[in-house]
Amino acid sequence: MEWGMANRMAQLIQPDGHALFLPVDHGYFQGPTRRLEEPRKTIEPLLPYADAIFITRGVLRSSVKAESTKPVILRVSGGTSMVGKDLANEGITTSMEEAIRLNVSAVGISVFVGSDYEKESLLNLSKLVDDGEKYGIPVMAVTAVGKELEKRDARYLALSCRIAAELGARVVKTYWCEDFENVVRGCPVPVVMAGGPQVDSELGVFEFVHDGMQRGSIGVNLGRNVWQNDFPVAMIKAIRALVHQNATPKEAQKIYNTEKEKEPKKS
Ligand code: 5RP
Numbered sequence: 446m447e448w449g450m451a452n453r454m455a456q457l458i459q460p461d462g463h464a465l466f467l468p469v470d471h472g473y474f475q476g477p478t479r480r481l482e483e484p485r486k487t488i489e490p491l492l493p494y495a496d497a498i499f500i501t502r503g504v505l506r507s508s509v510k511a512e513s514t515k516p517v518i519l520r521v522s523g524g525t526s527m528v529g530k531d532l533a534n535e536g537i538t539t540s541m542e543e544a545i546r547l548n549v550s551a552v553g554i555s556v557f558v559g560s561d562y563e564k565e566s567l568l569n570l571s572k573l574v575d576d577g578e579k580y581g582i583p584v585m586a587v588t589a590v591g592k593e594l595e596k597r598d599a600r601y602l603a604l605s606c607r608i609a610a611e612l613g614a615r616v617v618k619t620y621w622c623e624d625f626e627n628v629v630r631g632c633p634v635p636v637v638m639a640g641g642p643q644v645d646s647e648l649g650v651f652e653f654v655h656d657g658m659q660r661g662s663i664g665v666n667l668g669r670n671v672w673q674n675d676f677p678v679a680m681i682k683a684i685r686a687l688v689h690q691n692a693t694p695k696e697a698q699k700i701y702n703t704e705k706e707k708e709p710k711k712s
Pocket of ligand 1: 468469470471499587639640641642666667668669670
């Protein structure tokens with residue numbers, strides 16, 4: 446691996462081999478998502494506890510200080526919305542030159558395996574990898590399911606992750622699922638887990654993050670289950686302990702319970 450690529454990967458994946466990415470890119474197709482209506486207010490208190498932030502250029506420019514040294518994974522796919530015909534019909538929204546101008550550590554793109562736009566999204570990934578490799582910029586592939594959340598089983602996710610890795614993604618973001626080790630085993634690049642819609646209890650989140658890490662994930666790219674929580678800073682601190690300190694779900698719950706006393710409840 447060339448120095449630039451290796452350096453950017455090291456900005457994302459910490460010396461312990463693990464990573465906590467904070468995604469705040471949801472507005473690119475969901476609009477002002479609950480508790481991300483004013484991105485700066487959501488992002489600022491959480492940023493110190495994330496290893497990198499996953500974000501679009503618009504929110505990066507408007508809502509993150511240029512003085513920030515936090516590594517950025519730039520969301521560069523989009524062009525669809527929740528109310529449009531098909532979420533899978535994405536294109537590349539941001540050029541590699543713009544990514545370089547914004548001094549990012551990686552770019553991220555969704556792929557929609559099994560959808561009507563499977564081929565387009567996979568060729569978009571391939572093109573992005575070609576461009577990224579030219580400049581030493583890693584690509585994170587997001588195995589997206591659109592509105593079909595029930596697709597999230599090991600067979601489907603293993604297929605999507607493997608294809609993304611084969612096409613050159615340096616990191617793959619997918620969902621936790623039962624038998625998650627089958628997803629990781631078939632994917633020759635690091636896998637991080639997203640959370641999807643908010644889970645009923647904090648312990649439920651801690652349990653799936655812990656389970657996924659035991660089964661080979663290097664960490665998380667967890668959004669709504671952090672910043673839609675009533676106590677988001679307590680939540681990210683607890684998840685950090687799972688990712689970087691090998692905490693158990695019970696220990697994470699204890700951290701959450703202690704830390705939430707220090708934070709005003711979200712209205
Ligand atoms: C949205 C994304 C998000 O980055 C990803 O889904 C992670 O966020 P969450 O944990 O809220 O699912 O790709 O397009």
